[in-house]
Amino acid sequence: MNQTAALALESLPGPEPIYQRSPRTLRSLQTWAIVLAGGEGRRLRPLVRRLFGDERPKQYVPLLGPASLLRQTLSRVGRLVPPERTVVVSRDEHAQYIAHEFPDGPAPHVLLQPEDRGTGAAVLFAAHTIRRWDPDATVAVFPSDHFIREEDTFLTHVAEVVAVVERHPERMVLLGARPTTPEPEYGWIKPGTPVSETTDGLVCRVQGFLEKPAVETAQRCLTTGWLWNTFAFVTTLPTLLDAGQEFLPAVDARLKLINAFARSRHEGWAIRQAYSLAPKSDFSRAVLERCPSCLAVSPLPPLTWSDLGTPRRVVAAASSLPVRPLWMTSGRRTVNALTAIFQGPPANLRTIR
Numbered sequence: 001m002n003q004t005a006a007l008a009l010e011s012l013p014g015p016e017p018i019y020q021r022s023p024r025t026l027r028s029l030q031t032w033a034i035v036l037a038g039g040e041g042r043r044l045r046p047l048v049r050r051l052f053g054d055e056r057p058k059q060y061v062p063l064l065g066p067a068s069l070l071r072q073t074l075s076r077v078g079r080l081v082p083p084e085r086t087v088v089v090s091r092d093e094h095a096q097y098i099a100h101e102f103p104d105g106p107a108p109h110v111l112l113q114p115e116d117r118g119t120g121a122a123v124l125f126a127a128h129t130i131r132r133w134d135p136d137a138t139v140a141v142f143p144s145d146h147f148i149r150e151e152d153t154f155l156t157h158v159a160e161v162v163a164v165v166e167r168h169p170e171r172m173v174l175l176g177a178r179p180t181t182p183e184p185e186y187g188w189i190k191p192g193t194p195v196s197e198t199t200d201g202l203v204c205r206v207q208g209f210l211e212k213p214a215v216e217t218a219q220r221c222l223t224t225g226w227l228w229n230t231f232a233f234v235t236t237l238p239t240l241l242d243a244g245q246e247f248l249p250a251v252d253a254r255l256k257l258i259n260a261f262a263r264s265r266h267e268g269w270a271i272r273q274a275y276s277l278a279p280k281s282d283f284s285r286a287v288l289e290r291c292p293s294c295l296a297v298s299p300l301p302p303l304t305w306s307d308l309g310t311p312r313r314v315v316a317a318a319s320s321l322p323v324r325p326l327w328m329t330s331g332r333r334t335v336n337a338l339t340a341i342f343q344g345p346p347a348n349l350r351t352i353r
Contacts, residue, residue, distance in 0.1 A: 030137045031162055032237075033081040034126040037070050037090045037098075037144040038113055047311040051327045059144040060097035063314055064325055071101055073144045074108060076151055080158060081140070083108045087129060088144075089122045091115075114272045117251070119231075120281030124244045124255050127237060132259055137237045138165055146230065147317040149304035160198040161234045161298050168196060168296075172235035172243065173203060174288070176227030176297040177305050182218035185309065187211045187229030187284050189297045190221075200301040206291050211284045227299055230307070231284065239294050247287045254278040 041048070041058035048054070048061050059070040067075070070088070077086060086108035090098055098110055111125055123141060130137055140158060148154045161173050176189050192207030209229070210217065244252040254274040261270035288295065304320065306313050318325050 030134055031081055031085065032130050032134065032137045032139045033077045033086040034123065034130075034139055034141045035070070035073055035077060035086065035088045035108070035144050036119065036122050036141065037073075037088050038094070038116065038122050039145070040116070041145070043310055044308075044314065047314060056097055057094065058308065060094070060101070062325070063308065064147060064318055064321065065323075068101065069146075069308065070144045073142060073146070074101075076148065076155065077140075077142055079151075080155055082106070087111060087126045089113065089126050113275060115275045116280070117275055117278050118280045119283040120244075120248045120251050120286050121255065121275070121278055123240070123283050124248065124252055125258075127240050127244065128255050128259055131237055131241065132262055135237060138162055138169075138234065139237055139240060140232070140234045142232050143230075143307070145308045146232070147304075147306040147308055147313075149320065150302075153301050153303045154305075157198065157200055157298070157301055158232075158234070160200070161203070164196045164198065164203055164298070165234045165236060169236040170239055170294055171195065171203075171296050172233060172239055172292075172294045174206065174295065174297045175230045175232040175234075176299050177230050178299060179222050179226070179228045182215060182222045183228065184215045184218045185212055186218075186307065187231070187288065188213060188218065188221040189227045189229050191225065191227065191297050191299075195296055198298055201299050203296050203298045205293075206288075206295040206297050209284075209288045209291050209295070211282070211289050227297060229284065229288065230300070230305065235294070243287050243292055243294065247290055247292070248281050248283075251278045251281050 037059050039057060039059065044058040045055060048056060048058060052061060059073075060068050062068050065072065074086065074088070083106040087110075088098070088108050089111045090113070092112045092114050095112060098112075102108075111129060113122065113125065127139065130139065140162060158175070161175065165171055165173055174189060176191070179188075188210045189206055190208030191202075191204035194202040194204050196203040208226075210221065211229075213221065241252070254277050258267070258270045258274050261267045306317050308314050308317060318328050
């Protein structure tokens with residue numbers, strides 16, 4: 001796993017992979033999953049250092065059970081999409097951690113970015129890679145650091161949103177969480193007019209999007225029907241690439257050139273060149289905040305969801321589990337001791353109703 005991203009891609013399948021389908025697997029052979037695992041998790045470094053004694057990014061740490069957050073995400077996603085159609089986007093610097101995530105059994109495809117160019121580059125790198133094999137694919141994008149307690153409910157909803165996108169291939173459908181607090185560290189989505197529906201409610205056009213607003217603005221969003229952005233979304237590959245070309249042209253132009261060198265001895269060089277020249281970009285700010293006409297939102301059903309971006313959220317999520325992680329039950333590592341790592345009282349877990 002210390003090889004370049006080019007070598008990591010050598011095992012990509014053809015356009016019609018064969019796998020043993022389970023009742024939960026999406027029926028469409030054109031559905032792919034993109035799992036974003038390239039973040040550094042700097043806000044959680046003190047917690048990780050205290051609990052595990054090292055500097056691993058949070059997605060490679062078993063914060064909420066015996067498996068890492070990335071492994072939990074892949075297990076969840078794997079109930080809908082098989083590994084041969086799952087792409088994990090990480091970093092060269094994380095290769096040592098990735099190597100331990102797939103000890104046996106089928107593994108997803110891993111793209112190793114040579115530099116951090118933000119979520120814009122991560123999403124588009126995966127999209128252009130999938131285009132080589134399945135240019136009309138439906139893609140579901142998932143962060144690797146989320147806590148979702150009611151997984152069956154979540155996966156059923158994702159499958160319904162995939163069906164909506166397959167009926168409306170021009171749409172990019174965000175999964176919106178019903179907010180309980182004026183959280184300034186999340187993106188906020190304002191639903192507009194309906195375009196479709198799931199069993200959990202209407203799928204609506206996005207009328208407004210604010211990424212990490214001020215507390216006062218977040219309070220207004222909370223009281224006027226806005227939703228949290230989970231940064232999980234479903235769209236078609238053509239719609240995603242069109243959005244990249246329109247709103248992230250400099251990033252898209254660099255990354256699309258990589259495919260010309262695919263499976264050649266120059267592919268690693270092409271990836272390094274593309275990343276050295278591409279500007280850093282945030283997908284939420286560059287694309288979602290501009291509210292393109294393709295953008296829609298589907299509210300999640302009642303379930304417990306959290307973005308594990310801060311120590312308080314991690315402690316709150318761990319406290320809600322029926323079997324708490326070992327680090328919460330060993331000696332001085334109590335809730336109070338752990339929350340002392342940061343200032344302020346423990347956060348309440350966001351239970352969406």
